[in-house]
Structures are given as structure tokens and as C-alpha cells.
Amino acid sequence: MSEADQRILSFLAKFRFVPVEIIRAELFAHQRASSVKPYVSRRLKHLRDLGFVQSEYVLGKSQVHSLTPAGAEFMGVEGGSGAGVKLAEYAHDRACIDAYLALLHRGDRTHLITEREARALTTDPAENPYAIAITRPSGKRGIAWPDIVSGERGSCIGYEVEWSPKTKRRLIYLMHGYAYSENYRIGVYLTTPDSHRVVSEAAEEANTTLEARGMGRPIAVYPLAKILDNETGRES
Known part of the structure; x- marks a missing residue:
């Protein structure tokens, strides 16, 4: 197996x-445009x-392309x-790839990993350390995973790509999970036009409650498009 195969x-x-x-x-930007397509095709076929x-x-x-069970193992x-x-x-997962790459290219997000790597x-x-303990609306305890994480343990930033609207109650429970986790400093919600309103309302309600409990305002909301x-901005 070649070094290129390992990178893929x-x-x-x-x-x-x-x-x-x-x-x-992302992996073969140095290749000439005339050769990169056939080269990558050969590596993927292999x-x-x-x-x-x-x-x-x-x-x-x-x-x-994705890993098979054998590849994942x-x-x-x-x-x-x-x-x-x-x-x-599909649209959410594709947006997570784009968000990860945008954060990576900024160059100021250390220890950047995806949910799959964290798991x-x-x-x-x-x-x-990346798992977030939550209590679901039903009262049942569970585990949530950010789509992307940056930072070191104890000061992590979790990124949630909110592609489509969730219920406000469900969002608030997860937002509280960020606040009570000893490993996270902040949760950043990246929204689409469809999800922005409900996420913003949930964040305001969660931050108000948490601030009253002396826990600050640990939830931030930004449009995913921003x-x-x-990629070189410093908004979050």
C-alpha cells in the first residue's frame, strides 16, 4: 500500500x-490537472x-467514496x-465536510477532529472526553457527539451543523449538555436559513438560563455560509 493510499x-x-x-x-492539489484525475482513479480502484x-x-x-467495514476496521x-x-x-453530512475543511484551512483551530474520529x-x-452527557426530553440519559471538535480537553469547542430545523426543546437539552460538560468551553451552532430562527431562539433561552445559574453564555450561533x-475569519 502506497503513501497516497494511506492518505486516502x-x-x-x-x-x-x-x-x-x-x-x-484536498489530498492531491500538487498534481497537474491533466494527471490528477487518472491518478486518483487508479488509487481508488486499488x-x-x-x-x-x-x-x-x-x-x-x-x-x-467511503470505507467498507473492512476498511473501517x-x-x-x-x-x-x-x-x-x-x-x-446526505446534505447535512456534505455540509459537515465543507465546515470541517473551512475550519481546517483557517489554520487557527487546533486539534480539529470529526465526530467519527472522536467516537x-x-x-x-x-x-x-468528546462525548456530551445529556438528558433527553423523555428524561432518559444519553450521549451526544458534536459534528466537529477543536481545542484541547477542558477547553474544547464543539461545532454543530444544523442543516434542518429541530424542535427548540431538543436543541436546548443539547445546549445545556455543553454547559455542564467539563471538557467543553463553548458550543457553536452553524445554521442554514431554514434552521437559523429556531436555533437562535433556543440558544438565547439556553444562555439566559445558564447565565442565571452562573455558567455564562456558552452557546454561539453563526450562519454556516459565513x-x-x-475561511480566514475569526468570528467563532
């Missing part, structure tokens, strides 16, 4: 899937032949339902 596998291990054009742009990578076309047009990350395309979540650290969520359009 490491990149795929971060996400459920990655479009082929992002693999070319990894498919090894049984580590699978590919598919989404909505008949976008070719994406080889890379030590979650397989099964943790990989591949889920059409209902892979331990088999027991209770021992995982992060994607201004």
Missing part, C-alpha cells in the same frame, strides 16, 4: 463519505480491489451505520 484511507476515516472531487482537491473502499453515485451524479473507526451515504442525511477514541462513551465564505 485516513481522509475517508474522518467522514461517512467523501466526494471524489474533494479527495483530488483500494476497492483490496476491499477497503466502496464507491457510489448519489442522485445519479455525484460520485462519493483497518483504520480503527466506526463502520456499519457510521459509514456510507444515507440519503436523508473512535474509546469503546466506552463514558470514558470519551464560515464557509470566510
